[in-house]
Amino acid sequence: MPITNDLPRTSDDGAGAARAPAAGGRVAAADPMRPAPYRVLGNKAQTHDSFTLTLEPLDPTGTLTFAPGQFNMLYVPGAGEAAVSMSGCAGTVRQVEHTVRAVGRVSRLLQRCRRGDVVGLRGPFGTPWPVPLAEGHDVVLVAGGIGLAPLRPALCHMLQHRRRFGRVALLFGARSPGDILFAREIESWRGRFDVEVEVIVDRGDQDWYGLVGVVTNLVPRVQFDPAHTVAFICGPEVMMHFSVRELERRGVPLARCWVSMERNMKCGVGFCGHCQFGPTFVCRDGPVFRYDRVAAWLALREA
Amino acid sequence: MQTLEPIVAELPLFKGLKPEHITLISGCASNARYDAGTFVGREGHPAEKFWVLREGRMALQIHAPGRGPITILTLGENDAVGWSWLVPPYRLRFDIHVVQTTRALVFDGKCLRGKFANDHELGYEMMVRFSSILMRRLDAMSLQLLDLYGDHHADHE
Numbered sequence: 001m002p003i004t005n006d007l008p009r010t011s012d013d014g015a016g017a018a019r020a021p022a023a024g025g026r027v028a029a030a031d032p033m034r035p036a037p038y039r040v041l042g043n044k045a046q047t048h049d050s051f052t053l054t055l056e057p058l059d060p061t062g063t064l065t066f067a068p069g070q071f072n073m074l075y076v077p078g079a080g081e082a083a084v085s086m087s088g089c090a091g092t093v094r095q096v097e098h099t100v101r102a103v104g105r106v107s108r109l110l111q112r113c114r115r116g117d118v119v120g121l122r123g124p125f126g127t128p129w130p131v132p133l134a135e136g137h138d139v140v141l142v143a144g145g146i147g148l149a150p151l152r153p154a155l156c157h158m159l160q161h162r163r164r165f166g167r168v169a170l171l172f173g174a175r176s177p178g179d180i181l182f183a184r185e186i187e188s189w190r191g192r193f194d195v196e197v198e199v200i201v202d203r204g205d206q207d208w209y210g211l212v213g214v215v216t217n218l219v220p221r222v223q224f225d226p227a228h229t230v231a232f233i234c235g236p237e238v239m240m241h242f243s244v245r246e247l248e249r250r251g252v253p254l255a256r257c258w259v260s261m262e263r264n265m266k267c268g269v270g271f272c273g274h275c276q277f278g279p280t281f282v283c284r285d286g287p288v289f290r291y292d293r294v295a296a297w298l299a300l301r302e303a
Numbered sequence: 304m305q306t307l308e309p310i311v312a313e314l315p316l317f318k319g320l321k322p323e324h325i326t327l328i329s330g331c332a333s334n335a336r337y338d339a340g341t342f343v344g345r346e347g348h349p350a351e352k353f354w355v356l357r358e359g360r361m362a363l364q365i366h367a368p369g370r371g372p373i374t375i376l377t378l379g380e381n382d383a384v385g386w387s388w389l390v391p392p393y394r395l396r397f398d399i400h401v402v403q404t405t406r407a408l409v410f411d412g413k414c415l416r417g418k419f420a421n422d423h424e425l426g427y428e429m430m431v432r433f434s435s436i437l438m439r440r441l442d443a444m445s446l447q448l449l450d451l452y453g454d455h456h457a458d459h460e
Contacts, residue, residue: 145452175452202447204362204374209402212362212374214446221379236451242442 032269035075035120036062040113041095046181050146051111052087052099055121064121065092067128068153069232069260069288073268074098074110075120082106083265083283085150086124090157096121099149099181125268127288129154129232129258138166138224140252142243144173144215144235148181150260150287151234155189162194169196169222173215173239176201177208196222215239219246226251233291234260241298244291257291307332310408314355315381316432324425331414337361337401344399350387351412356380359405363397375447376440377402383436388412 038055045051053074057064064072071085082104088097102111113119131154139158143151151170158165170189174180180199190197198218200211211217215235229252233240240259247257263275263282270284278297280286308329311317317328335354337343343354346366354361360379364372375397378384387395389412419426 173452175450179452200377202450202452204377206371208374210377211360211379212377214443214451216446217376217443220381238446238449239451242446 032122032125033267035073035081035122037118038096038121040115040117040119042115043111043113046099046183047179049103049111050099050101050179050181052097053110053113053119054088054095054097055119056095057121058118063092063094064096064124066090066096066124066153068131068157069129069150070124070126071150071265071268071287072096072098072121072123073125073265074100074106075122076106076109076113077118077120079109080106081120081122081266082110083125083268084110085260085287087149087152088156089160090128090153099146099152101146122268125283127286129260129288130230131157134158134230134232135164136166136228137256138229139168140219140222140224140229140231140247141168141170142215142219142231142233142235142240142247143170144239144243145175145179146181147233147235147239147260148172151232152182154232155195159189159192159195166228167196167224168194169198169224171215171218171222171243172197172199173218173235174199174201176203177205177210198222214242216242216246219243219250224250224252227253229256231257232260232288233257237261237298240291244295254292254295255290258288259291259294260287261289261294262287307334307408310357314408316355316383316436320425320428324422324428327418327422327425328410328415331411331418332408333411335407335409337405337407339401339404341401342398343401344385344395344397346395346398348395350385350393350395353383353385353388353410353412354407355383355410357406357408359401359407360403361405362400362402364400365397372398372400374400376443385412386433386437388416389433 037058039058041056042054043051066086068090071083073081074084075081084098084100087099100107100110102108141151158168189195198221200213200218204212231247231252233243244257261282263277265283266272266274268283270281275282308325311329312325360377361384362374363376364374366372
């Protein structure tokens with residue numbers, strides 16, 4: 001796929017007045033609708049359909065500041081944009097990681113990107129995981145499928161500042177053993193004594209000696225103090241809904257459960273309305289929401 | 304000989320039961336250890352027991368011709384395994400494969416059914432507890448059926 005440095009400029013349609021990211025993260029360009037050119041430094045396959053891109057701004061002094069849970073719009077020239085969460089450790093970075101599942105036109109093109117290709121990047125956008133709120137609490141991270149990607153920066157932060165948090169548990173559900181993202185990293189997390197990691201697959205195979213079942217089955221398996229626990233959950237909506245129910249069953253208050261919503265995002269700045277979710281826009285008011293504030297709309301059936 | 308009552312009383316399945324009921328249930332229980340790789344039950348065989356795992360792992364498997372054994376659920380510490388002893392025709396519906404060496408309490412199904420029939424209060428209380436676990440299993444299995452992480456996501460691009 002020929003990807004060139006020749007990024008077309010999108011017109012300023014007033015979206016520049018949009019709210020700055022709640023994380024206080026610096027918006028990469030003055031105009032949030034204008035992609036900045038980034039070079040692909042690497043493209044690492046995670047599973048048969050997921051991969052991690054490492055990008056670096058062409059601007060030799062350029063950096064990206066973001067908080068865990070925020071996302072970028074990645075632009076493939078001539079094809080379009082896709083909203084993708086950063087999956088590497090958060091902060092101010094020169095090299096930024098995005099883990100993508102190839103499910104649509106743009107993400108399939110991104111999958112074919114090779115070192116040296118140039119893509120456009122806008123953002124960071126959206127609300128982050130409320131990591132500071134979790135300080136002093138036990139933390140349960142529940143991830144389903146590609147949902148592990150937006151949680152990875154939160155876990156990275158917690159491991160870097162381990163003393164600020166109580167018990168930390170990661171519960172990860174995948175479709176099959178071959179669909180486990182960050183498999184090596186998960187192994188290394190499992191080797192630590194200060195984080196509890198449980199992985200479960202919907203379908204095992206003959207070589208799989210791990211757990212089989214749904215991710216909600218993992219909730220009773222890990223230790224946390226429900227009254228002092230904060231949960232971050234990311235995955236398909238049904239999975240998030242049932243995970244919250246299971247956490248609630250163990251006594252975690254709904255107001256301490258946070259979910260990351262996925263919607264059809266276009267502009268990224270609450271302007272176009274593609275990602276409307278109840279009275280909110282996922283790109284601007286989310287993607288991270290407190291569960292009890294969105295539970296009513298989660299239950300709505302969409303046409 | 305050390306009685307199993309204190310151990311039975313601490314299992315989540317039986318927690319909060321009256322002491323006399325714990326005594327009745329413990330009368331049907333014994334300790335067991337199973338080696339990895341063995342089967343404690345085969346689909347279609349008489350279902351005479353159920354297990355509450357104390358340590359280790361068991362897998363419920365279906366054997367599909369041409370596809371080999373398919374694990375549909377794994378169970379670990381404090382999980383109860385086996386329900387077919389509860390209702391006629393008392394035949395196992397899955398293979399029960401010991402994946403890791405397992406220590407468990409084994410309960411004699413026929414013995415328990417007898418106690419439930421003689422003491423309806425205990426029988427009712429246990430049916431509520433079993434139903435609650437079965438409902439959660441059913442919930443979980445519905446989620447598995449949805450194939451949550453499959454390729455049917457809307458194309459958000």
